[in-house]
Amino acid sequence: MKINVLLEKMLSRAILSLFLIYTLFPMLWLVMASLKTNVELLGDPFRFPAPPQFGNYVNAFKSAHLALLFSNSVLISFSATALNALVASMAAYVLSRYKFRFGPVIFSTLITGILVPVSALMVPYFTLIRMLGLYDTKLALILTYTAVSLPLSVFIIKGFMDSIPGELEEAALLDGCDFYQKFFRVIVPISRTGIVTAATFQFLSSWNEFLYAMLLTSSEQVRTLQMGIRFFASQFTTDFTSMFAAIVISIIPSVAMYSLFQNQIISGLTQGSVKG
Amino acid sequence: MQRTTHFRTGAILFLLPALLLFAAFFLYPVGYVVVVSLLNWDGMSSPGFVGLRNYSALFHDEVFRISIRNNLIWAFAEAFIQVPLAIVVALLLARKPKGWKLLRTIYFFPHVISGIAITMMWGAIYNNERGLLNGFLRLIGLSEWEHNWLGGLGSAFPSVLVYGLLYIGYFMVIILADISSVSQSYYEAASIDGATRTQQDWHITLPLIKGTLATCVTLAMVNGLRQFEQVLLLTGGGPANSTSVLVLYLYKELQNFHYGTANALGTVLIVLGGLVILTVRRLFNAAKYDM
Numbered sequence: 001m002k003i004n005v006l007l008e009k010m011l012s013r014a015i016l017s018l019f020l021i022y023t024l025f026p027m028l029w030l031v032m033a034s035l036k037t038n039v040e041l042l043g044d045p046f047r048f049p050a051p052p053q054f055g056n057y058v059n060a061f062k063s064a065h066l067a068l069l070f071s072n073s074v075l076i077s078f079s080a081t082a083l084n085a086l087v088a089s090m091a092a093y094v095l096s097r098y099k100f101r102f103g104p105v106i107f108s109t110l111i112t113g114i115l116v117p118v119s120a121l122m123v124p125y126f127t128l129i130r131m132l133g134l135y136d137t138k139l140a141l142i143l144t145y146t147a148v149s150l151p152l153s154v155f156i157i158k159g160f161m162d163s164i165p166g167e168l169e170e171a172a173l174l175d176g177c178d179f180y181q182k183f184f185r186v187i188v189p190i191s192r193t194g195i196v197t198a199a200t201f202q203f204l205s206s207w208n209e210f211l212y213a214m215l216l217t218s219s220e221q222v223r224t225l226q227m228g229i230r231f232f233a234s235q236f237t238t239d240f241t242s243m244f245a246a247i248v249i250s251i252i253p254s255v256a257m258y259s260l261f262q263n264q265i266i267s268g269l270t271q272g273s274v275k276g
Numbered sequence: 277m278q279r280t281t282h283f284r285t286g287a288i289l290f291l292l293p294a295l296l297l298f299a300a301f302f303l304y305p306v307g308y309v310v311v312v313s314l315l316n317w318d319g320m321s322s323p324g325f326v327g328l329r330n331y332s333a334l335f336h337d338e339v340f341r342i343s344i345r346n347n348l349i350w351a352f353a354e355a356f357i358q359v360p361l362a363i364v365v366a367l368l369l370a371r372k373p374k375g376w377k378l379l380r381t382i383y384f385f386p387h388v389i390s391g392i393a394i395t396m397m398w399g400a401i402y403n404n405e406r407g408l409l410n411g412f413l414r415l416i417g418l419s420e421w422e423h424n425w426l427g428g429l430g431s432a433f434p435s436v437l438v439y440g441l442l443y444i445g446y447f448m449v450i451i452l453a454d455i456s457s458v459s460q461s462y463y464e465a466a467s468i469d470g471a472t473r474t475q476q477d478w479h480i481t482l483p484l485i486k487g488t489l490a491t492c493v494t495l496a497m498v499n500g501l502r503q504f505e506q507v508l509l510l511t512g513g514g515p516a517n518s519t520s521v522l523v524l525y526l527y528k529e530l531q532n533f534h535y536g537t538a539n540a541l542g543t544v545l546i547v548l549g550g551l552v553i554l555t556v557r558r559l560f561n562a563a564k565y566d567m
Contacts, residue, residue, distance in 0.1 A: 008474070012368045016379060019365060022442055023382055029408050030397050045411030091294035094287045110294070113302045115494075115553060117502050119523045120545035123312065123530055123538050124305035127319070147301035150294060179286035208390035210505050211523075215530075226392045230509065233396075240406055247396050251389050258388040262381060265388065269449055 034244035041241055053241065060246035064235055065220070069228035070253075076138050076224060077206040080145035085199045087146065088153035089191070093183050095154070096161035097169065107158070113151030119211055129216050140216045141224070145206040153198040156268060160194025161187060197268035200261045207254065225250050306546065313539040320533075330540040343520045344544075346433060350521070351500030351552070353441055355493045362447035362492070367477045369448070370455045380452065383445035395509045398439050402426050402510070426511055433519045436510050447492045454488040455481055490560035497552045501545060 033041055035052040060066065095107045125144060134140040164187065172186045188195070210226045217223060229250055236243035258265065313330055317323035334340045365383065369376045386394060401408040402425040410422045425435040458481060466476050482489070504523035507513060513520040513528075522545055529538035 004472075012371070012373065015364065016368060016373070019383060019442070019444065020379065023386060023445070026397060026401055026408065030400065033400070033408075041406050044415065045408050046415065087293045087297065090290040094290045098283065098287060100287070106291070106295070110298055113298065115498065115549065116302060116306070117498060117545050117549045119502050119504060120526070120542035120549075121301075121305040121309060122523075122526060123535055123542065124308035125301070126530065127308070128300065128305070143297075144301070147297040150297055151302075154294065179283055183290075204388055208392070210390070210392050211527075215527075226390050229390075229392045229396055233399075240400070243396075244400060247393050247400075251393050254388050254390065258385065266380075266384070266449055266453070269446070269453075 030244055031248055034241055034248050036241050038239065038241050056242045056245040057249065059239070059242040060236075060249060063239075063242065064228060064232060064246045066225075066228070066246065066249060068220070069223060069225045072138065072222060073207060073225040073253075076141050076145070077203055079138075079142045080206045081199050081203045083142065084146040084149055084153055084202045085195055088150055088157050088198060089188060089195055090183070091150075092154050092158040092161055093187055096158045097164075097187065107154075111151050111155045114155060118148050122211070122215055125212065126215055134216075136217050136219055136222060138222050141206075141209075141213060141222075144212050144216065145202070145209060148212075149202050149205055153202060156198040156201070157191060157194045160191040160197075164190050193264075196261075197264045200257070200264045201268050204254065204257060204265070207257075309539045309542040309546065312535055313543045315536050317535040318533040319535045323536075326536065330536045331544075334537065334540055334544070339517050339520055339525060340541075342517055343522045343525045346519065346521050347501050347503065347548075349433075350437060350503050351497040353437060354496035354500045358441045358444060359447055359489070359492050359496050361442070362444040363451055363482075363489070365444055366448045366451035366455060367481065369452055370481070371473065380445075380449065383443075384449050385445065386443045387446045391505045392509065394440075395506045398506075399426070399510050401439075402435055427515060429515055429518055432511050432515060436506050436519050440506065447496065450492060451485065451488060454485045458484050486560055490556055493560075494553055494556045497556065498549050501548055501552070 029045065032049060033045075034056055035054070036049040037053055040047070040049060091110070095103055129135050129140045129144070132140075134143070168186060168190070169182065172182050177185060208226060209224075210230075213224045213227045214230070217227070229247065232243045232246050236246070312323075314325060314327060315323040316326045316330075369380060400406070404410065404424050404427070407425075409425065413419060413421045423431060425431050462480050462484070463476055466480055471479070502523060503521050504527070507519050507521050507524050508527075511519045513524050522541055526538050526541040526545070529541065
């Protein structure tokens, strides 16, 4: 019996360590490789770079136009996140706090969007954006990202709003709040956690989106970071280590976001998909 | 009375942006995909109605057959390899071993990084001369196993498919959250009866989280149908179309202005997605899994 428990513990530890190594090791290798010279890269993959070539990073930043890619991505992701959070909270407010005839139908129609494979809709998105005269603009991506995650955001935010007790609202009504004041002064502040959760998700998915960035934009002026990474291979045809440095730099904002909003991400994932 | 009209204007005003966006980016596109899939159209000249001919052409098309086979392999591999691994890890972390929170954070980490960056990293790992994989094989004296992983006809698709399957963090987090919500009283009763942890996991935990497992299998399979970035970046669908997938094929047909075929592919994707959702739901018979 005791041996069994010990064996179980060892097996458990072994499995957890294997996944830990699998997750971390390739990334550490990438960071290490990004600090090597191109000659060192051909040798032993596990040898530490001596001395570390921080010049690769400077090189990467310049030749990949990372500053431009970054500012495009920041602008697009933040705008899409703000717009998405606003539109979704407004809709969730009406659907959650008021009972009216078409409410439930509207809500269930909206959230079927969560499971639609939006990559199947490439052609209509392409024609729609052209029709609106938005092809190759940042607005095209802002609008698309706002719309594509709307079902998930409404679902998450409405879930939070549903748990607000009715008495709070009655108090607000007695204080003379109208429909709009109640939204901005009572409901939004209380459902902050839900809105932040939805927004964090929205930010990460906009920041990391690739397919529609490729489809709806073409010039370098509006190119996002993810699109930029795709061109690394042709920009750094022989300078592999600088390309690795560029990849490492591109990951940093996601890492920063993750360490700041880890709890929102994990609770949002649970909220957003356990029922979706 | 005054309050009702006031509410009505406000409600319409507040719902309108969401409904407009939903109509423009979900309702209209789905209708468009289905209708245009019945046309012979290059997006510019006047379209001709061809009925189901785009579909019958697809079913005789070699690239389509390879793509759909690859997507199905991908969907089943995610459902039957990735999800079960995630379940095992979630069950182990649910016992709260030392550092379980940190492990949870690290396992989830690959899912916050862009797929593009991860894919580029694996492209570097698989690289013929400079890659980590061949370098590692050389180092441990197995240089005869060195291989052009992404270039070989037999190894390209497995190489593109396998690495992502072992990132189990996404499903693990969902499953772990549901396990934590199971009431402790179930386990207390079981351990009084002398059931081991593994027995408890098997007979108590798994049946109780059935609904979440159904969700994970659904998400995993739909995910397998959507795969695209990895293939585009690592192999572009080659060699000899052996790694092609439906979304990549759709993208290529769009670039060739074959709007009819591209949308027939889109319809196939939507229908497959719907079938997956309905089938998994029925199989798990999850009554509480209502949306």
